[in-house]
Amino acid sequence: MSNIETSPEGFSLRQYAICLWGVVWREGLRFLHQRERFVSALVRPLVWLFIFAAGFRQVLGISIIPPYETYVLYEVYIAPGLMAMIQLFNGMQSSLSMVYDREMGNMRTLLVSPFPRWFLLSAKLLAGVAVSILQVYAFLLIAWFWEIEPPTRWGYLTVLPALALSGLMLGALGMLLSSLIKQLENFAGVMNFVIFPMFFASSALYPLWRVQESSPWLYRLCAINPFTHAVELIRFAYYQKIEWTSLAAVSAYASVFLVAAIVAYDPARGMIIRKGG
Amino acid sequence: MSKTATPALAIRDVSHSYGARRALDHVSFEVPPGSFTVLLGLNGAGKSTLFSLVTRLYAAREGEIDIFGANIMRQPGEALRRLGVVFQARTLDLELSVMQNLVYHAALHGLGSFEARRRGASALARAGLADRANDKARALSGGQMRRVEIARALLHAPRLLLLDEPTVGLDIKARADLLAHVRQLVDTEKLGVLWTTHLIDEVADNDQVVILHRGRVLETGRAADIVGHYGAADIGDAFSRITGADEEKFPA
Missing domain, CATH: 3.40.50.300 (P-loop containing nucleotide triphosphate hydrolases)
Structure with a gap:
């Protein structure tokens, strides 16, 4: 065929950058336009902060455990858990809507791009992480008015890499679930079987030594829960410290989830094929 | 042939x-x-x-x-x-403008914003929708959305x-x-x-x-x-x- 315009094989680095920018830009625009999604993402943690935490501050005493150096209010204790919760919801929501809602078409539009699939999925993931970080900072801004703030202003900066890493981990998990699990078609299923167990079996609402006192096996479950490590990584980073175990755990979980999601979306090996028709 | x-x-x-x-x-x-x-x-x-x-x-x-x-x-x-593709399901982002939809698609093919807008404008003109570039996709009729999807699918000049x-x-x-x-x-x-x-x-x-x-x-x-x-x-x-x-x- 002589009259085809064949471009040279492959893409330049600049074109990879354009593609990544395009995916993030679209996600950002959609985020700005979907005010309901933004508001509900913000209201959820605020309800926990202002109602749940206010009710429980008398019941649950928090002893002094790192990174805290004084007694802290219960609201202060759960703030990092709520930041991680925002990212958990965001990761599950964006990935599941991607496949099951009318977004299915958008996922196909993305995957029909000639860029390598691992790159497209990673770009999509990074876009979701960027949005989740915006949501967390909006939450932190409101929390600041209630004097829930890091020990110094630097905490707002040092928490950023932790949020990026935990957002990646939770987004990759959502992407993996979206490709694998046919039964979790509605969000209620995901709430019951993923979000609630991950959230409650973690250090988000209570320190793990309290869990250990009441149930050693639950403690072990909490200790391996990826969400616990996301919360602790964020908690320490917010206090300008590094929790090395959590850093290692979150990095490892993020890598495993991401690789698994890319494999699951690989047309040759992918599980997506099981969905049929 | x-x-x-x-x-x-x-x-x-x-x-x-x-x-x-x-x-x-x-x-x-x-x-x-x-x-x-x-x-x-x-x-x-x-x-x-x-x-x-x-x-x-x-x-x-x-x-x-x-x-x-x-x-x-x-x-x-x-x-x-x-290859250019128009899927059965509607795949425009309804909240985004017509041109923003085109720019996003062009980026998926490694085309920068400037080139995307140039090609997008001529593709829309060909589809008879030149005046709708800045409207939200939601404002289009079903047939117009399909035309935009076709224009979008042809942005990277597939045959x-x-x-x-x-x-x-x-x-x-x-x-x-x-x-x-x-x-x-x-x-x-x-x-x-x-x-x-x-x-x-x-x-x-x-x-x-x-x-x-x-x-x-x-x-x-x-x-x-x-x-x-x-x-x-x-x-x-x-x-x-x-x-x-x-x-x-x-x-x-």
């Missing part, structure tokens, strides 16, 4: 199963460059499965799919950049355009307009088009037709030739005879 020209789309001996259910059974056909080819089949004939294989959502495990000679499994990047039941949900006038628009693109731009449908009346005499029924290709050829061959009144009659005979031979 000459016999030696590389087909826009070549499907050779492609089979696909979902577990025990065979959705496609040794399917082979070609879309010549610059032709309007209709893939005609009832719902459940395997059109969507074939579409998923050509767009590489699923792996083509059995058989070969080439787009202008580039194999979809071995050279997916090369194959996909020669093959795939449309999966593009007229679903459109009223009669919008259907006719869309069909005329795509036929015009075939004439003026020499695009190869594969148009899947279950609507007989979208077929014209000179179209290449592929009749897909229960996962198998029963007939291929020029519509008028198929009608003549079966001594049928029209393509709808021919379709009933061909698929009816098949069902007698292989009852479900």
Whole structure:
């Protein structure tokens, strides 16, 4: 065929950058336009902060455990858990809507791009992480008015890499679930079987030594829960410290989830094929 | 066209199963460059499965799919950049403007914003929607959305355009307009088009037709030739005879 315009094989680095920018830009625009999604993402943690935490501050005493150096209010204790919760919801929501809602078409539009699939999925993931970080900072801004703030202003900066890493981990998990699990078609299923167990079996609402006192096996479950490590990584980073175990755990979980999601979306090996028709 | 020209789309001996259910059974056909080819089949004939294989959502495990000679499994990047796709489901971002939708798509093909806007403006002009570039996609009618999706699919200048039941949900006038628009693109731009449908009346005499029924290709050829061959009144009659005979031979 002589009259085809064949471009040279492959893409330049600049074109990879354009593609990544395009995916993030679209996600950002959609985020700005979907005010309901933004508001509900913000209201959820605020309800926990202002109602749940206010009710429980008398019941649950928090002893002094790192990174805290004084007694802290219960609201202060759960703030990092709520930041991680925002990212958990965001990761599950964006990935599941991607496949099951009318977004299915958008996922196909993305995957029909000639860029390598691992790159497209990673770009999509990074876009979701960027949005989740915006949501967390909006939450932190409101929390600041209630004097829930890091020990110094630097905490707002040092928490950023932790949020990026935990957002990646939770987004990759959502992407993996979206490709694998046919039964979790509605969000209620995901709430019951993923979000609630991950959230409650973690250090988000209570320190793990309290869990250990009441149930050693639950403690072990909490200790391996990826969400616990996301919360602790964020908690320490917010206090300008590094929790090395959590850093290692979150990095490892993020890598495993991401690789698994890319494999699951690989047309040759992918599980997506099981969905049929 | 000459016999030696590389087909826009070549499907050779492609089979696909979902577990025990065979959705496609040794399917082979070609879309010549610059032709309007209709893939005609009832719902459940395997059109969507074939579409998923050509767009590489699923792996083509059995058989070969080439787009202008580039194999979809071995050279997916090369194959996909020669391909434009309009999916059955509406895939515009409704909250974004028409032009923003186009810019996003162009980025997925490595085209920067400036080039995307230049190409987008001319694509919209061609679709008769030049004045809607800054409107939100939500404000468009069903037929206009489809035109934008076609304009979008052609931004990276592919020579093959795939449309999966593009007229679903459109009223009669919008259907006719869309069909005329795509036929015009075939004439003026020499695009190869594969148009899947279950609507007989979208077929014209000179179209290449592929009749897909229960996962198998029963007939291929020029519509008028198929009608003549079966001594049928029209393509709808021919379709009933061909698929009816098949069902007698292989009852479900």
